[in-house]
Amino acid sequence: MSLDAFKNRNIGSQNYVPVNIENYPTSGWDKFKQVVKRGVGKELFVGLWVVLREMLKFKIHTVQYPSEVLPIGPRYRAVHKLLRLLESGNERCIGCGLCEKICVADCIRMDTRVDENSRKEVVEYSINLGRCIFCGYCAEVCPELAIVHGSRYENVSEQRAHFVLKDDMLTPIDFLKQQKEFSGFGALSPNADQLVKKTPLAY
Amino acid sequence: MKLKKEIKFFINDREVIAKSGETILNVARREGFYIPTMCYLEKVNPIASCRLCLVDVEGSKGSILSCQTKPTEGIKVRTDSEYLYKHRQNIMKLYDVNHPLECGVCDKSGACELQNKTLEFGINCQDFSIREPHRQIENWGKIQYDPSLCILCERCVSTCNQAIGDDAIELKFGGYGSAIVLKDKTSQTLECSTCGECIAVCPVGALISTDFKYSSNAWELNKVPSVCTHCSAGCEIDYEIKHSSTLNHDAKIYRVTNNFENSSICGAGRFGFNFANVPNDEQNAKNLKNKKFDEVVNAVKKANTIIFNSHITNEEAFILQKLKEKLKLKLVNHEAYNLQKFLGAFSRSSGETLPNGKIEDVENADQIVVVGSRIIVENPQVRYAMTRAYKKNRAFISYMHPVYEPLLNNIVKQHIRYEVGTEEGVVALLSEALIGQVLKFDLDVGYVSGETNVGEEELARIYQIGKKSKKRILIVGSDIIAHEKRENIARFLGVMQKFSNIKILVVPEELNSFGVAKICQLDEKATGKTVGYNITGDYIISALKDIGHFSVPALNQQEGTIIDINHKVKKLNVAVSFNGQSLNDIANEIFDPIDCREYTIDRTRDIFNVDFDSLENIQIDSQEIEIDCTEMPNEISKLPTFDGTLVYNSRTYLEFNPFSAFDKNGKFNYENNLLIGSEQFATAGKIADGDEVEFEILGEKFKRKFKIDKDMRGVIALNPIFDKNLKAYQLSSSYKFQKVKIVKVAK
Structure with missing residues (x-):
């Protein structure tokens, strides 16, 4: 294929509306006329009237942040959270290291060891927010839905590191009931149950 | 029998040539054809349990296992086909049955051959269970x-x-x-x-x-x-x-x-890899010229002797030699000194500077004799070569050592427990048995045989086997090198190398004894003020963590070269960093500017004429030397006797030196403060299992718990010494059998 198809600028019969833009004034006298027209002509009073009208109606659209917060979509990718299992309260993270591997900014690190029950325990987990690009791969690759993106975008502290050590991200055990299931990237689809293929049992 | 013939056949329509003994899989791999395998390992005989390596041969019914089948002339082999792919898929399905889906936590994940092959053959669901x-x-x-x-x-x-x-x-x-x-x-x-x-x-x-x-x-x-x-x-x-x-x-x-x-x-x-050293608190890495550094430089300047061991690189040895020349001090390294004396006598008898045995020779030998080495811990690689020699060629192995070694039972045909201290007699008897036909030794066989406790029937057997063996090798270990009569023993070995096809392999105790013996001019005895480099002295420079006055990098923290027992130069690389000064920095303070080098490895060029980075495959070859007449071994006058309670200062299977005794957290954790002996030893010493005992060897006091090992025999107990950290080197470089007086500690 040649590039001719792309070079064709004929827009055809689509719903385009040509905008009529006046030419810029060139001489000094024309410029002066334009200023006077816009400054003391009716254009100024149109704007003032719109503001006065809306003020008198008391229909104000401004969100009263921070006392009022808009809801945020599940796919928003803010600072990460580590979730717990809802029934037992155990940490979901099994320390498989897939997030560490997939991270394009190479900003995730974890320390693992054998715990008292000879299971793999994640002792420390950290994300370097200075490098994180919030791409969401870690949440998407996590097989246990343990590392997810939260919706908290207000972060104030002296150091970025204060949000992304394991203790900061992990759901506190007292707040287990308030923990919400993540439904952003990487979450199970609503029909996941129907997609599971079961192993036929011979016995 | 063996036909030295090349066999021409076809793999996937391409003509290939198999050398004698090669299987289809060997040829395919050499020629770049891919045949999947799961159980195949080059170092052992084909196991043939996975059956993934099946290939088709045109004209023959069914498939054959390529890992264990040798090709015949002109056959046409196909390594891949629809049928073979299906077959391999089925095998992988069977391997995957009920395999726990715990890859997330499995240590092998990512390096797992089952994972790889499952993906390779596209097994994405399990049809049965x-x-x-x-x-x-x-x-x-x-x-x-x-x-x-x-x-x-x-x-x-x-x-x-x-x-x-x-x-x-x-x-x-x-x-x-x-x-x-x-x-x-x-x-x-x-x-x-x-x-x-x-x-x-x-x-x-x-x-x-x-x-x-x-x-x-x-x-x-x-x-x-x-x-x-x-x-x-x-x-x-x-x-x-x-x-x-x-x-x-x-x-x-x-x-x-x-x-x-x-x-x-x-x-x-x-x-045992966790031995990386950390600098002392006073050694501030940022400020090179600090008080501690001045202290060590002064200590070296004032010293009369530097004592060291062979647990160092060639470069470090070279620096020590230069220090000796500059400061006119003495260099003492007992083991390397003994090895130099041994090799000197050896070359005067054999006409060659080095013994000619290599580890590969052990692997290919028909007859192997080990003398004066607890080879299983002294050099496991030689022991593995002995195992392969036995499994491959049914080699006849005679193991001559006073301490019985139960783990060698699988491969050793002849266990000869000679009397402690009589190594000279043992080697003389061996020379008589192996080359007595060619050379007449003036030897009173009856007397020596009686004193050494090596029976004449046993020697006759070694002679018989030696007559029909083509490739023979004699392995001598640190007990010979540390023996008082090492030079006379070396003469026996020298003439053996010269007048027969028997190869001699010398196994020293430490890592780089051959390197140190080649590079340094050593003195016998220390005098005056001593500086110990990795060994005890008045001032200790140490690579061992938490020991010594001044810390230098351990061997996994520095680049350098060593010479192994095959006389090959090998390279060490930096695995862990060390924020402090090394021996090179100390030496640079002392040397004339012309001898100063910025880094330790800049000295590789001074030793081998090659830069460290481009150094590869350097072999130190044995050179023939001109000798007027072969130095013959002296007559054996009297053999020493060791009566009483004897211990053998030994390594354990996992602890070869203080550096191998660090646990996974980097703590010096020497577990074996035991004295291990047989039941016979317990009866003779009037002690029981679990008793606390005390004894003294060469001025070093030991407190040990006695443990009976049912597999052991004889009246020599094993005494692992490396809980004494650097002090143990003094014991490991001297003759390892020692007479002791064991005192039971009252509870």
């Missing part, structure tokens, strides 16, 4: 076995049996309930030399190291190729490193791996 029996995870000390992950490829069993020789595990047959079990059913733990080679060869996560378990994923680790520093073999290993933790960015060694396809390493090398 089987009822799973109850399987228990077995904990065998350093090694853990999970039978539910095991795919029964039998690599571990073959390796243990054919490459190592411990023969500690076997396959328990039982259909789907088959598993790997300990051969010794009465024991709960693995009774072996704990080489960990079974962990290395396991294609899945069934056999894993308990130290490493769950500490890191395989793909996070970076490999640093280097050389193991624990014995004279200088095995090639990879240090696998990663940052220490999420908050500590300094590199840490997580494990040691090797090229398990065709080599093996021992447990000391595999598990």
Whole structure:
């Protein structure tokens, strides 16, 4: 294929509306006329009237942040959270290291060891927010839905590191009931149950 | 018999040539054809358990196993076809049945051959299953076995049996309930030399190291190729490193791996890697010229003698030699000095500077005689070569040592326990038996045989075997080098090398004894003020953590070269950093500007005329020297007798020196403060199992718990010495059998 198809600028019969833009004034006298027209002509009073009208109606659209917060979509990718299992309260993270591997900014690190029950325990987990690009791969690759993106975008502290050590991200055990299931990237689809293929049992 | 013939045949329509003894798989791999395998290992005989390597041969019914079949002239082999792919898919489905889906936490994940092959053959769902029996995870000390992950490829069993020789595990047959079990059913733990080679060869996560378990994923680790520093073999290993933790960015060694396809390493090398040194608190790395540094420079300047051991690189040895020349001081290294004396006498008798034996010669030999070396811990690589020689050529192995070694029972035909101290007589008798036909020795066989306790029938057997063997090798160890009469023994060995086809392999105690013996001019005795380099002295410069006055980098923290027992130069690389000064920095303060070098490895050029970075494959060749007449061994006048209670200052299977005794957390953790003896020893010494005993060797006091080992024989107890850290080097470089007075400590 040649590039001719792309070079064709004929827009055809689509719903385009040509905008009529006046030419810029060139001489000094024309410029002066334009200023006077816009400054003391009716254009100024149109704007003032719109503001006065809306003020008198008391229909104000401004969100009263921070006392009022808009809801945020599940796919928003803010600072990460580590979730717990809802029934037992155990940490979901099994320390498989897939997030560490997939991270394009190479900003995730974890320390693992054998715990008292000879299971793999994640002792420390950290994300370097200075490098994180919030791409969401870690949440998407996590097989246990343990590392997810939260919706908290207000972060104030002296150091970025204060949000992304394991203790900061992990759901506190007292707040287990308030923990919400993540439904952003990487979450199970609503029909996941129907997609599971079961192993036929011979016995 | 063996036909030295080349066989022409076809693989996938291309003509290929097989050399004698090569299988179809060998040829295919050499020529770049891919045949998948799961159980095949180059270092052992074909196991033929996985059946993935099946290939089609045109005209013949059914498929053949390429790993164990040798080609015949003109056959047409096909390595891939629709049928073979289906067949291999079916095998993989069977391997995957009920395989636990715990890849997320499995140590092997990412380096797992089952994972790779499952993906390769596109097995993405399981069509069938089987009822799973109850399987228990077995904990065998350093090694853990999970039978539910095991795919029964039998690599571990073959390796243990054919490459190592411990023969500690076997396959328990039982259909789907088959598993790997300990051969010794009465024991709960693995009774072996704990080489960990079974962990290395396991294609899945069934056999894993308990130290490493769950500490890191395989793909996070970076490999640093280097050389193991624990014995004279200088095995090639990879240090696998990663940052220490999420908050500590300094590199840490997580494990040691090797090229398990065709080599093996021992447990000391595999598990004893955590010996990286840290600078003393006063050694401020940022400020090179600090008080501590001035102190060490002054100590060296004022010293009359530098004592050191051979646990160092050639470059360090070279610097010490230069220091000797500059400061006119004495250099003392007992083991290397003894080796120099030994090699000197050897060359005057043999006409060659070096003994001609190599580890490969051991592997190909028909007759092997080991004298004066507890080879199983002194150089495991030689022992593995002996195992392979026995398994491949049915070599006749005579093991001559006063201490009985139960683990060598699998391969040794002749255990000869000679009397302690009579090594000179033993070697004389061997010379008589092996080359007595060619050369007449003036030897009173009856007397010597009586004194050494080496029977004349045993010697006759060695003579008989020697007559029909083509490739013979004699391995001599540190007991000979440390022996008082080392020079006369060397003469016997020298004439043996000169007048027969017997090869001589000398196995020194330390890593780089050959290097030190080549580079340094050594003195016999220390005088005046001493500086100890990795050994005790008035002022101690040490690479061992927490010991000594001044810290220098350990051998996994510096670049350098060593010379191994094959006289090959090998390179060490930096695995862990060291923020402090090295011997080179100290020497630069003392040397004239012309001798100063910025880095230690700049001195490689001074030694070998090659830059460190471009150094590869340097072999120190033996040179023929002009001798007027061959120096013949002296007559043996009187052999010493060692009566009373004897101990043998020994290494253990995992602890070869103080550096190998660090645990996974980097703590010096020497577990073996035991005195291990036979029941006979207990009766003779009037002590019982579990008794606390005290004794003294060469001025060093020992407090030990006595333990009876049922497999041991004789009246010599084993005394592992390396809990004494640097002081132990004094004991390991002198004659290891010592007379002691054992005192029972009252409770």
